[in-house]
Amino acid sequence: MGTNIEVQVWAYSQxxxxxxxxxxxxxxxxxxxxxxPYIVSSQLAQVNAKAAxxxxxxxxxxxxxxxxxxEFSKVSNGAFDITFASVGFKYDYQQHLKxxxxxxxxxxxxxxxxxxxxxxxxxxxxxxHPDVKIDLGGIAKGYxxxxxxxxLQAMGIEHALVTAGGDTRLLGDRRGRPWLVGIRDxxxxxxxxxxxxxxxxxxxxxxxxxxxxxxxxxxxxxxxSPKTGTSTYEVQSVSIIGPSSxxxxxxxTSVFVMGVEAGISLINTLPDYEAIVLDxxxxxxxxxxxxx
Numbered sequence: 001m002g003t004n005i006e007v008q009v010w011a012y013s014q015x016x017x018x019x020x021x022x023x024x025x026x027x028x029x030x031x032x033x034x035x036x037p038y039i040v041s042s043q044l045a046q047v048n049a050k051a052a053x054x055x056x057x058x059x060x061x062x063x064x065x066x067x068x069x070x071e072f073s074k075v076s077n078g079a080f081d082i083t084f085a086s087v088g089f090k091y092d093y094q095q096h097l098k099x100x101x102x103x104x105x106x107x108x109x110x111x112x113x114x115x116x117x118x119x120x121x122x123x124x125x126x127x128x129h130p131d132v133k134i135d136l137g138g139i140a141k142g143y144x145x146x147x148x149x150x151x152l153q154a155m156g157i158e159h160a161l162v163t164a165g166g167d168t169r170l171l172g173d174r175r176g177r178p179w180l181v182g183i184r185d186x187x188x189x190x191x192x193x194x195x196x197x198x199x200x201x202x203x204x205x206x207x208x209x210x211x212x213x214x215x216x217x218x219x220x221x222x223x224x225s226p227k228t229g230t231s232t233y234e235v236q237s238v239s240i241i242g243p244s245s246x247x248x249x250x251x252x253t254s255v256f257v258m259g260v261e262a263g264i265s266l267i268n269t270l271p272d273y274e275a276i277v278l279d280x281x282x283x284x285x286x287x288x289x290x291x292x
Contacts, residue, residue, distance in 0.1 A: 001140065002137075003141065003165035004164075005025065005162075007020075007021050007024045007025075007148075007160070008161040009021065009157055009161075010159040010175060011157060012156075016157075020152055020155055020157050023148070023151040024151065027147045028148065028164065031143060031147065034059060035136050037085065037089070037134075037137075043056075043058050044136065047125050047134065051125050051127045051132075052131070052132060054126070055119060055124035055126040056125050057124045058125055060123055063118070063125070065136060065140065065143055066082070066118065066134070066136070069082045069136065070118070072139070072250040072254060073113040077258075078113065078226055079254045079258045079262075079263075080138060080253055080254040081111060081112070082139075083110065083112060083113055083226070084111055084135065085134050085135035086107050086110035086132055087099060087107035088222070089133055090104075090107070091222070091224075093213050093221075098215075098220050099229075104228075104229040104230065105229075108227075108229055110130075110131035110132045110133070111226045112129070112226075115127055115128050115129040116134070137222075138253035141166075141249060142244075142245035142247070142249025143245070143249070144164055144167075145164050145167045145245040146245045146246050148169075149171050149245075158171065159171060159172040159173065159174065159175055166204055166206060166207065167202075167204045167248065167249050168202060168204070170198055172199065172200055173200065178197035178198060178199045179197070179198050179199065180196070180197055181197075182194070183205055183237065183239050183276060184205075184207075184209075184237075186209045193237070193278055193284070194276060201241060201242070202244060202248050204240050204248035204252045205237055205252060206223060206237065206238050206252035206253050206255075206256045207236060207237035208223065208235075208236050209237075219231070223257065224257075225257055232257050233280055234279060234280055235255075235263075235279050236278045236280060237256075238252045238255045238263065239252065239277075240267070240273060240274070241273070241274045241275075241276070242270075242273035242274070251270075254266065255275055260279050260285050263277060264285060264287050267287040268287055268288045273287075274286070274287045274289045
């Protein structure tokens, strides 16, 4: 999935620990093979290749995650939109390549989650615009983390940590102590901006430092505004704390695009979820539940 995976488990035997870690990587690879836009044989790649021509029947898991993504689009007033890939695939952060203004403008019409037509009867996906592409990078890693924790629970593991990029979920505590989860400083990977004690919970962080390049003093990063097709700059990182890594992942992207005021206002309407936002002036902002 283009990111580092970390697993920590407390097991009753060395054999169980090996099985547990293998189970996590099996879950991660299953999601990767199903949802990667870069693996030609993945169902998501097949959807991108064919869904503008005719409905494409997909696995129930992929269908569900696309459906959930559309719900997040509605909740965030379009800030979260998996069709951002209609322009997103034209960026190459490793090669320091970006589309020009004309290419972006030509792609904006295809960025609209309402172009995705789902049929629950046959689990098919159709695009009603010829240039639509989707990417589940803003939600799939969180889903993979949730599935990994479920696999560990099914094996009887009671204390564990699973991280995929910016998405972390904790199973239980750290054998009598809370887990200490750090939110890194977006401008210094050796420093933590915030450290939080957590137990049996999850945290996801979206930052402008994950995939980016700089050119003429401007940072071009992978979190794009669906309205402009370009990077957003009001904040440097957003962390969402809540019980579900899937939800956290989508919300962290949503709030990043929405900005401080609108993003935190959204989180304040959602029970069980909190936000920590570091803005472009390096000021920290907290949702209501973290300020009481």
